[in-house]
Amino acid sequence: MDHVKLVGKPSVVQDAGDVWIVQLPRFGPEGIHFHTYGQLTPYFKGLGEGKLLGTRCANSRCPVARGNGELWLPPRADCPDCHQPMQWAEAPQEGYIFAYTFVERGGSGLEIECPYYQIDVKIEGVCTILKSYLLDRRPIRIGDRVRARFRTGAEATHTCLDLCWELEEN
């Protein structure tokens, strides 16, 4: 099976108690950006454990969620509609392709081997549409069903690249 591969090295993360701080190298050991995942750390840790975690607003006084909000993916710690903290919940690990492009060439530093499909995935119960990439290279269409795959353990990059998708009919 012709599957898309990653070409970069996994990102180094520093476990600082509850949060992960990911290292983004710029110019040598003195030139690293230490970028915190902050309160979204559970999402990135979850990918490494094969879990797709979103957040939802459970505030009964939220003008949009009214105590039963849909999931957000990417997650956010605070609800934009009522500003109260959101709650973590697992999202379904399947959805369909809402939009896509076949990336023939990416910019400098791209860690995904070209060409590949960048896909936007619509998931039941999620109010947003999640951008990701597809492992398969064969022709696809809007509406094709996909299921989540994860890079876990030694394979984990500790970035959004740890989530990818494959066509369900494989």
Place this chain on the structure above:
Amino acid sequence: MISFAPGNLRVPKWTRPVYMVAAGTTDFRKRYPDRKLEELCMMAFRMLLEENGLRRDPLDVKGLINFCAYGEFADHFQDQLLCEAKVHDYLGLDLLPNVGIKTGGATGGSAMLVGATTVASGMSDCTLVLGWERMDEVKTWTGNYYIATAACKDFETRLARNYASYYAPMARRFQEMYNVDERVRAAIAVKNRGYACHSPFAQQPGRHTIDEVLNGEIVSDPLRFLECCAMSVGSSAALLCSEEVAWQLSDRPVRLYICGGSHTLRTGDRRPMRIPLLPHETEEGYRELYAEMERQDGRWPGFESFGATRFAAYMAYRMAGIQVPVEDLDLVETHDAFTISDLQTYGDVGLTLYGREQDYVTSGDCYHTNPHTGRPGKCPSNLSGGLLGTMHAVGATGIFQCGEVFWQLQERYDQMHGDPKMWARFGKTKPADWTSLQVPAPRRGLAISHAGVGSHVTCAILEKAW
């Protein structure tokens, strides 16, 4: 927000009117090694002071300036923080105040907006708006990565590092939802690059064919190479004034209205909402579209449209008294960084209904001369050559667009584009088949300045004031 409280929809009301009296620009090139950045800014500033028929000597005009609003997209490209101070000093404007404006691709438009508010509020009687970008210090694919840092660094940048790949899914979705023929997108590239052939400022003029566009190399499917703008270097400027100063300086001042809108950085985070209606639209007019969206699991603005553009137009039309855009506007400049963004914008600004953008392009109304009738198009777009044909030195772009609309309203297209000396200034020869793209007696024009996948947008309306 996915619904507004009445307070959110207050139409801006300026304390006093704002006028534009002069524009200036450099030409635009992929690489411009023979001029430093501040030297390019001086070229645009000098054209603004010296070549707009102002009634005062250039240095006397300079003596009226109270405030400067500068547009620069990315410190990454300039590799210089506080570039504004270097430019300001180089133009000899110390110790006057200046501010730097940064809203991605809409930086130029936002600089116009901020500059306008300094005049509208009484802070200034005469404000210089000037923008620039120097994108030639790095190779194109590193430049593409820099631009892609304007996607979300946690969730999106690593998924392409090339901005065309964030527009391409919108093009794909738009194409499938509205059943768009790829040849329509290609026709936009042919039109705008063709108009650029008549501009001495243009970076990539070209007489292409639809087949040539479609047979070209793919950058990110379905977008072809000729459907994407290029890295660009140059500077543009505008001079904004109070009513009193405007009439002192010019016998042909142009009234300016400008409003903004913004939307999430991540396309997929645009939650569904009702379409904010423009003055000429009704809920009934969109009943079919909403039904169609339900069938196709679509949403507004979804991947097909730009909520920020609609919001900016919603406000600007009410501010400027635009009732029916296609009748009330005589020309527009859209932010055609990609063919698809040009196509998407026609619905957002209400030149046609959402879902009928393709028909609007094929109708020929957006051409200088309607190819079907041979008569003037109803509301020509991007006669400047646009971003595809002429320039996208990002911090300058929104200002350049306003400048081109301004010259059109003053009926000075020929003077600024047709003089052989203007071509010679930039080392070019005026083409033998040069033709005028002057719109006959235009009264009002529009310019859209646009960032990211629609994160920041300004909508400027320029109106003949004499």
